[in-house]
Amino acid sequence: MKSLDSMLSDLLSDKKTVSRQLFLRRAGQGLALSGIAGGLAACQISLGQGKTDGVKPTSPPAKNTDPSKPEQPIELEAWKAETEQAAGPTPSPQPEEQRVGYAIVGLGHLSLDEILPALAQCKKSKVTALVSGNREKALKVAKQYGVPEKNIYNYQTYDQLKDNPEVQAIYIVLPNGLHAEYTIRGAKAGKHILCEKPMANTPEECRQMIEACKQANRKLMIAYRIQYEPYHAMIRDSIRQKKFGKVKFIEATNAQYTANPSHWRHVKALAGGGSLPDIGLYCLNTIRYALGEEPTEVMGYQYSTPGDPLFKEVEENVTWQMRFPSGVLANCATAYAAHENRTYKVLAEKGWMSMQPAFAYKGLSMKQSHAEGPVEYNEEPKVAEKNQFALEMDHFSDCIQQDKKPFTPGEEGLQDHIIMEAIYQSAQEGKPVKLQKYDKLDTFRGTEPKRG
Known part of the structure; x- marks a missing residue:
C-alpha cells in the first residue's frame, strides 16, 4: 500500500488538472478516510497547476471588506464542452454584514410570494426589517426570514426606522395610492427608497416623491423588474x-x-x-x-x-x-x-x-x-433564468454602495x-x-x- 506522501507525489506530478473529487477517490483506494482527513488538515495542497514541487502551503484569500468591490467568484474546473451553453460565473454574494439591509413595507401577495423569497438569491441585499399592519402575520414572517422581533414595525411606528442603522433602504410594496406618503416619510427617515410600480396615482405625487428624496439626499428607484x-x-x-x-x-x-x-x-x-x-x-x-x-x-x-x-x-x-x-x-x-x-x-x-x-x-x-x-x-x-426581483434589488444596493444613480x-x-x-x-x-x-x-x- 502506498503512503500518503507517495500518493501526493504521484498526483502532483500529473500534468492534467486534478479535481478535488478525483484526488479523494484515488486516495481512498489506499487509505482510510480518517487518514486522508488528517493529512489534508496538516497541509494545504495545490493541485492541477502543472507543478511537480510537491506540497505547497497557501494563504487563505484576503477578506473583502469593501462593499464597493465585487466578491471574486470561486474558480471551478471546466466540465462542459465548448458546444454547450456556457454557465455563468459561480455566484459570489457579499458577506452578510456588507449587504444592504431592507425594510419590506407591506406583506401582501407580492412581498410573500416573490420579493422575500428572492432575497435568498440576492448577492448584495438582505431583509432586516418588516412593516405591516398585522403584527401576528409579521411575527410569523419574521421567524421565517430571520428578522428579529425588535425590527418589526407598523404603519404608526414606520418613522422610527430612522433610528435603526440595520436598515439602509426601504422597499415599498403597498397599494399605489400609498406610495407617495410612505416614500416621503421614508426619505425623511433618512432611508433610500425602492418603490413598486406604478410609482404613484398621479404625476404630481411622483414629483413630490422625487423632491422629497432629493431634499433628503436619498436615492429613489422604481421597481421596473x-x-x-x-x-x-x-x-x-x-x-x-x-x-x-x-x-x-x-x-x-x-x-x-x-x-x-x-x-x-x-x-x-x-x-x-x-x-x-x-x-x-x-x-x-x-x-x-x-x-x-x-x-x-x-x-x-x-x-x-x-x-x-x-x-x-x-x-x-x-x-x-x-x-x-x-x-x-x-x-x-x-x-x-x-x-x-x-x-x-x-x-x-x-x-x-x-x-x-x-x-x-x-x-x-x-x-x-x-x-x-x-x-x-x-x-x-x-x-439562464434569473430572478427579476433579485436583479433589481441588487442593482439598487449596488447604486447605494457605490453612490450611483439607479437605472430606473x-x-x-x-x-x-x-x-x-x-x-x-x-x-x-x-x-x-x-x-x-x-x-x-x-x-x-x-x-x-x-x-x-
Missing part, C-alpha cells in the same frame, strides 16, 4: 444594434382576469386606475426601455362592461397607440377581464423578435426570425405617469394627444445595470 431581465435586455441590444435592421412596429398585450371587486386594485383611491397603471404599464414601459425613445403622440381607447361590479371605479380595458420620433409605431392593449395573456413582438426590416410570456415573473420565452436569401431562420434563444429612478416613473395621463385624456376626448419631444435616448435612466 423587466428592465433588469435578460431576455428583454437581449431584445433591447438587438434593437439598438439594428441586428434585423430598423424597427418599424411593436405590439404588446398584457391581460388578466381579476375577480374580487373589494380588492384594492378596484378601489380608485388606492389603485389610481384599473388595468392601465397596473399591468398595461408593462407594455408602455418595456417599449420605452427597448427603444430608448419617448413617444411624441398617443391615441387611446377605453371600455368597461356596464354593470360589472369589478369596474365601478376603475377601467376594464384600454388600448392605445404610440408614435415615436424615429417613426416606430406601437400598438398596445391591456385588460382586466380576459384570460391571462402577456405578449410582446418587435417587427423590423429584416426580422422579428417576440416573447410569450413576456411580462410574467418567471418562465419567459423568446423567439426570433430572419431570412438569409431563400432560407428563413426561426430561432428560440435560451438564456423616480424620473422614469414620472414619465410613465405623464404618458398614461395622456392616454386617458385621449380616450376621453376621442383624439390624439401630443407629448413633449426628447432628442436624447434614455433621457430619464441612470447607471446601466451589471449583467452576468
Whole structure:
C-alpha cells in the first residue's frame, strides 16, 4: 500500500488538472478516510497547476471588506464542452454584514410570494426589517426570514426606522395610492427608497416623491423588474444594434382576469386606475426601455362592461397607440377581464423578435426570425433564468454602495405617469394627444445595470 506522501507525489506530478473529487477517490483506494482527513488538515495542497514541487502551503484569500468591490467568484474546473451553453460565473454574494439591509413595507401577495423569497438569491441585499399592519402575520414572517422581533414595525411606528442603522433602504410594496406618503416619510427617515410600480396615482405625487428624496439626499428607484431581465435586455441590444435592421412596429398585450371587486386594485383611491397603471404599464414601459425613445403622440381607447361590479371605479380595458420620433409605431392593449395573456413582438426590416410570456415573473420565452436569401431562420434563444426581483434589488444596493444613480429612478416613473395621463385624456376626448419631444435616448435612466 502506498503512503500518503507517495500518493501526493504521484498526483502532483500529473500534468492534467486534478479535481478535488478525483484526488479523494484515488486516495481512498489506499487509505482510510480518517487518514486522508488528517493529512489534508496538516497541509494545504495545490493541485492541477502543472507543478511537480510537491506540497505547497497557501494563504487563505484576503477578506473583502469593501462593499464597493465585487466578491471574486470561486474558480471551478471546466466540465462542459465548448458546444454547450456556457454557465455563468459561480455566484459570489457579499458577506452578510456588507449587504444592504431592507425594510419590506407591506406583506401582501407580492412581498410573500416573490420579493422575500428572492432575497435568498440576492448577492448584495438582505431583509432586516418588516412593516405591516398585522403584527401576528409579521411575527410569523419574521421567524421565517430571520428578522428579529425588535425590527418589526407598523404603519404608526414606520418613522422610527430612522433610528435603526440595520436598515439602509426601504422597499415599498403597498397599494399605489400609498406610495407617495410612505416614500416621503421614508426619505425623511433618512432611508433610500425602492418603490413598486406604478410609482404613484398621479404625476404630481411622483414629483413630490422625487423632491422629497432629493431634499433628503436619498436615492429613489422604481421597481421596473423587466428592465433588469435578460431576455428583454437581449431584445433591447438587438434593437439598438439594428441586428434585423430598423424597427418599424411593436405590439404588446398584457391581460388578466381579476375577480374580487373589494380588492384594492378596484378601489380608485388606492389603485389610481384599473388595468392601465397596473399591468398595461408593462407594455408602455418595456417599449420605452427597448427603444430608448419617448413617444411624441398617443391615441387611446377605453371600455368597461356596464354593470360589472369589478369596474365601478376603475377601467376594464384600454388600448392605445404610440408614435415615436424615429417613426416606430406601437400598438398596445391591456385588460382586466380576459384570460391571462402577456405578449410582446418587435417587427423590423429584416426580422422579428417576440416573447410569450413576456411580462410574467418567471418562465419567459423568446423567439426570433430572419431570412438569409431563400432560407428563413426561426430561432428560440435560451438564456439562464434569473430572478427579476433579485436583479433589481441588487442593482439598487449596488447604486447605494457605490453612490450611483439607479437605472430606473423616480424620473422614469414620472414619465410613465405623464404618458398614461395622456392616454386617458385621449380616450376621453376621442383624439390624439401630443407629448413633449426628447432628442436624447434614455433621457430619464441612470447607471446601466451589471449583467452576468
